[in-house]
Amino acid sequence: MDTVSEQDLRRLVDADNGTVSREIFIDRAIFDREMARIFSRAWLFVGHEGLIPKPDDFFASRMGRDPVILTRNRQGEILVFLNSCTHRGMKLCRYDQGNARAFTCPYHGWSFSTNRDIVDEPGELVGVPHFEAGYGDRLDRRRWGLVRCPNVTVYKGTIWANWDAGAPPFLDWLGDMRRYLDFALDHRDGRPGGSEVIGGVQKWRVKTNWKFVAENFAGDMYHDISHRSVDAVGIGPGGKGRRDAQRPRLAIGFSALGHGVLGELPHTVEPEYAPTFASDPEVEAYYRRIYDDRVRNLGNQPRVTNSVGTIFPNMSFHSRQPRTILITHPISPTEVELWRLYLVDADAPQPVKDAARHYYLRYSGPGGMTEADDMENWTYATDSSAGAIARRHDFNYQLALGHAKPAPGLRGAVQSGTYSEENQRIFYRRWTQFMTGGDWSELMPQTTSVEADNAD
Ligand code: FES
Ligand SMILES: [Fe+2]
Numbered sequence: 001m002d003t004v005s006e007q008d009l010r011r012l013v014d015a016d017n018g019t020v021s022r023e024i025f026i027d028r029a030i031f032d033r034e035m036a037r038i039f040s041r042a043w044l045f046v047g048h049e050g051l052i053p054k055p056d057d058f059f060a061s062r063m064g065r066d067p068v069i070l071t072r073n074r075q076g077e078i079l080v081f082l083n084s085c086t087h088r089g090m091k092l093c094r095y096d097q098g099n100a101r102a103f104t105c106p107y108h109g110w111s112f113s114t115n116r117d118i119v120d121e122p123g124e125l126v127g128v129p130h131f132e133a134g135y136g137d138r139l140d141r142r143r144w145g146l147v148r149c150p151n152v153t154v155y156k157g158t159i160w161a162n163w164d165a166g167a168p169p170f171l172d173w174l175g176d177m178r179r180y181l182d183f184a185l186d187h188r189d190g191r192p193g194g195s196e197v198i199g200g201v202q203k204w205r206v207k208t209n210w211k212f213v214a215e216n217f218a219g220d221m222y223h224d225i226s227h228r229s230v231d232a233v234g235i236g237p238g239g240k241g242r243r244d245a246q247r248p249r250l251a252i253g254f255s256a257l258g259h260g261v262l263g264e265l266p267h268t269v270e271p272e273y274a275p276t277f278a279s280d281p282e283v284e285a286y287y288r289r290i291y292d293d294r295v296r297n298l299g300n301q302p303r304v305t306n307s308v309g310t311i312f313p314n315m316s317f318h319s320r321q322p323r324t325i326l327i328t329h330p331i332s333p334t335e336v337e338l339w340r341l342y343l344v345d346a347d348a349p350q351p352v353k354d355a356a357r358h359y360y361l362r363y364s365g366p367g368g369m370t371e372a373d374d375m376e377n378w379t380y381a382t383d384s385s386a387g388a389i390a391r392r393h394d395f396n397y398q399l400a401l402g403h404a405k406p407a408p409g410l411r412g413a414v415q416s417g418t419y420s421e422e423n424q425r426i427f428y429r430r431w432t433q434f435m436t437g438g439d440w441s442e443l444m445p446q447t448t449s450v451e452a453d454n455a456d
Helices: 006-012 028-037 131-135 170-185 210-219 221-233 281-298 350-363 369-383 422-436 450-454
Strands: 044-048 057-063 066-072 078-082 097-099 111-113 124-127 151-155 158-162 195-206 250-254 260-263 308-311 315-319 323-332 335-345 413-415
Touching (some): 006 422, 028 323, 044 057, 066 158, 151 170, 195 369, 210 315, 210 335, 210 369, 281 350
Antiparallel strands (some): 057 066, 111 124, 308 315
16 A cells, blocks of 8 residues: 555454454555554663673664664763764664764764763764865754654663653553563562673564564464474473473463563462473572572562563563563564574573573574574465465454453453463554554553552
8 A cells, every 4th residue: 555544554453353454564554654653652672781881882773664873871871873874864883783982974974972071962963074164153063963862761781762752651661561571681589680691682684574573472372383393302491392391371461551471470479490401400500599599589579480472562572491582673564683682690600601592592593493483484474465365365363352351460461361362462452553543641541650559
């Protein structure tokens, strides 16, 4: 379609009855509207503090189709700028990461500084070739500084940004999904935070639509059939199935926020210890000790375990084994760039970090066996939906329609059993709301401070 109207969108997605048109996975005009309506207003994961530990460190990230520079200035502030020169648009920073005193454009040499000792506003234009002779006093250097993202938040090492100055605080956006994200980011012994990224960021491209990936991790337990060969190979940490000692999980969806997770309801008793890396006594001893510490540290506080989920729109994570973050960057209607970051306890002994890294890499990422299955599903589903005839036929999302009930202990959440497409229906309802919706009073009607309620 050339343009897409609100009426079209309401026709294409019927979340209440569980049907979704294939057009939303293929069509260019819909994709462009997603970038304008969702990715320019949502809180997006842009990186991790561990990627920019020192002053002047930078990391080239993305927010939707917009390339951004994530950097730490000399005053310790974490900043996000559009990675496009204000002179004529050149990609200012073409390296994946590094350290730079100033960002100098390779096209005509304009340069920009983030250092508050030199400039009032980080990102200001400080160097312009031929300044005196060519511009005299007619170039307003402040006016032509880098485009800066107004909202940046750090949460337990993860960095999030939002282009909309009026957006609600990140913790409101997250809601009680926070409990599941915490399980990925907290130290295994129960202390808040304390994880670090090991290695760099794995990046690769896949010919699929970004929503296939997001909804897969939001709640698709029933595609386990496509991982049978992986289970048979026994790549689990202890050499058994894909994930040793798996406990039953439920589809838990955050109806008003669009997030979804396959996980357990919060409970106050730690499940019995399950061997994690049984084939390596030293590593196993670490996890056993950490388990005892966690039981002691958390006492009878509510906790969650064993989850995989998606924070609307495109941040997914595994919180246990493996323990990773997956960001799905949209490139075109039928292409994504996937980024994986791998987490471990920062103070774990090296053999524990090595064992985790080996396991994570054979499970996830471009060389991971499980991800290979997933990528195959997403690319074939995208390719075989692009034809003129295929586009006329909706997808079915009716599994467990009508089975949702409130999820105890989680505000605004429902659970609908293990095999369900409720989380996908929640995701597409939220998607439609953003694609057709107006201001934040419609998108986040009951925004209150989650921080206050959750202080524990
Ligand atoms: S495009 Fe950057 S200096 Fe001209
Ligand atoms: Fe999978």
